[in-house]
Amino acid sequence: MRPHIREKKDFSFSEVPENTSFEAGYLVTVNSGWRSIRPEVNSEKCIGCEQCYLYCPDGVIAIRDGKAVIDYDFCKGCGICAKICRIGAIGMEAERK
Amino acid sequence: MANKTAESISREEYFYGHKACAGCGGSLAVRAALKVLGQNAVSVLPAGCMSAVGFNFPQLCFSNNSIISTFAGTASMLTGVEAGLRAKGYKDFTAVGFAGDGGTADIGIQALSGAIDRNDNIIYICYDNEAYMNTGIQKSGLTPFGAKTTTTPAGDNIHGNIRPKKNMFEIAAAHGIPYAATASIGYISDFIEKVQKASQIQGTKYIHVIAPCPTGWGIAPDETVEIAREVVDCGLWYLAEYENGEFRLNRRPKEFTSVEDYLKKQGRFRHLDDEDIKVITDSRDKKWEFIEKNFKL
């Protein structure tokens, strides 16, 4: 399972582990607040070539039913996907609050 | 339409939710390699960008077993992890290290050399962003000639870094390593194939992947992949393998793109004058003369 957000985000004295190891893939914060622009996929144009999926540094793009979809909790708005798309199916738009 | 590369790797994400800069080349290298190696990969990362952004209790961004090593100790900890797991009877795992250029060519080179010498069954991947980026863009042994860093500032007297890049690929090869390769995140399929190949070979494997850092290189976050392609296309980086005592070139540009264009796109090179650019272009030509003579093409 990919690293994902957990319910419990704070650890009291007795909950802090005895050693410096903990459960893999335990996340407590998202990265969405980093964005000033966000990618928008035009699903009609998207041909599912998977270039954006391969080149996303954060791994937030997946292919569902042959189309690129984005996890906006963890997308940082770098714009690589929009640049890499050969057919212009991804555009960068201003982040809406 | 099926993408051959995408089909050949896991759909799972093993490095996720990390705090790397937007557009980080290093994180793409780590992400891609782990999708090749899968859930039973055990990753060792030294102090550096990838560990700093991925392991802040309780935000732990690797879904496979991963551990931070000391800065100098990536390869030695990898050796210990591999020996320990083998001693406990585990067979189905891959010990893989992800270290930056500083952690590989400078402070980490001793341990890396020792591991290759012992032929420990590990994959060592150097994600090369050409400076100590995690600590704020200081010069490393893999910083190229002319680059501006915070410890090689560019001024009227000195135009940035005056030393060439150490050739870690050839240093690894000189050990007689079973497999070594160069790669770039700009050619992600080639990199993925090399990681796949390495995972099938017994012994020590070294992969050196150029992973641009938008922050340190002075480019926009969306230009990372393009610049990682251009460094190969203009000949300043080459895609090659060393296997069975032989060097083999993977990609031979019919005509190089402009070195000057590649350099001027980046903030860290914008100060270079024509003389500097000629030095860089000449050394590229000299290197390719060597490649033509010594690598299988």
Next chain:
Amino acid sequence: MSRKFLSGNEAFAEGIRLARPEVISAYPITPQTIVVERLSEMVEDGSLKAEYVHVESEHSALSCAIGASAAGARAFTATSSQGLLYMAECLYYAAGGRFPIVMMNADRSTALPWNIYGDQRDSLSQLDSGWIQAYAENAQEALDLALMSYRIAEDKRVSTPYMANLDGFVLTHTYETVEIPERSQADKFLPPYETDNRIDFDNPKNMAFSAGPDTNYIFKYKAHKGLLAAAEVIKETENDFAEIFGRKYTGLTENYLTDDADYIIVTLGSIAGLCRETADKLREQGVKAGVVRIRYMRPFPNDEIAEALKNARAYAVLEKDVSFGNEGTVFTNVNSALKKSGAEVKGYDFIGGLGGRNISAGDIEGIYRSIAEGTDIVNFIGIGGGENG
């Protein structure tokens, strides 16, 4: 059980063989080399089944042991002096990560000037690193500590790495008759290493992570408590050891004629034997002399020290180290223990044996006599009167 005439190093190697380490990382340094050489012979002849790794430096030796321990394997390495300092970063790393690695350190002077002979400056300079620190007096104890070390370090209440110190050359290279336990006895005494603090393919972990200002202090406090908990675990382990092997050790300290002593020498390691002989000689002359041998510097035996010294007229620490610009480190620890207990006893520091310099029976007798008469607090044996030579 067999009896053999072995050096301290060889005896320690026998003890490690019986402890069944799974990964050994080896880098040579005088006067530890015999340990790693013997272990390699045992691996070669099959009497020790372990992954033997020829690392290329001491830093890598401990880094490799940490990696192996993180994989859940029982790990061992050995070093001395310059090597200990080279791996210093990894000492703190292993302790903070709560990896119960055992390391043998041949106590040797540290450069500059260069010196290969025994003193205790190397290990004592690393007291803050978070390791349990034991000091052996003779070859039998060295073998026995090797076997006990893993029991103590791996105990879930402790989970702390263990440094076993042997005086360089004086103990590492001197030959004595030792009893080597049977493999079956050792296996009964020391079960395999079990832990959650390891790579796990069913429940993957992220290990050796960062902890910011909000939680860092909690991790450090827990490590501190783990080291303190070793005191009780050491006593339990020694009781079990006595039942199986017939040799009873005395916990964090070993007292000799201290109950009614007026003048007590507090010391570490192999010099204790000569101190006891001198105390016997002085007793014949009507001087009530006693000796406390500190066996463990960490966890520090505050209570045991205070108890042994509280009724004495004066005590002298005899140590082979100095914390430059102040006094000997053992004296700092002992002095503090007494102060915390509220006891008022005149205390003196005698620094000797640096760079392997011989400490004679005459020197030791001189210590007893000078603390009876009163002298400077900090003394360098062999240099004029007190600190100023």
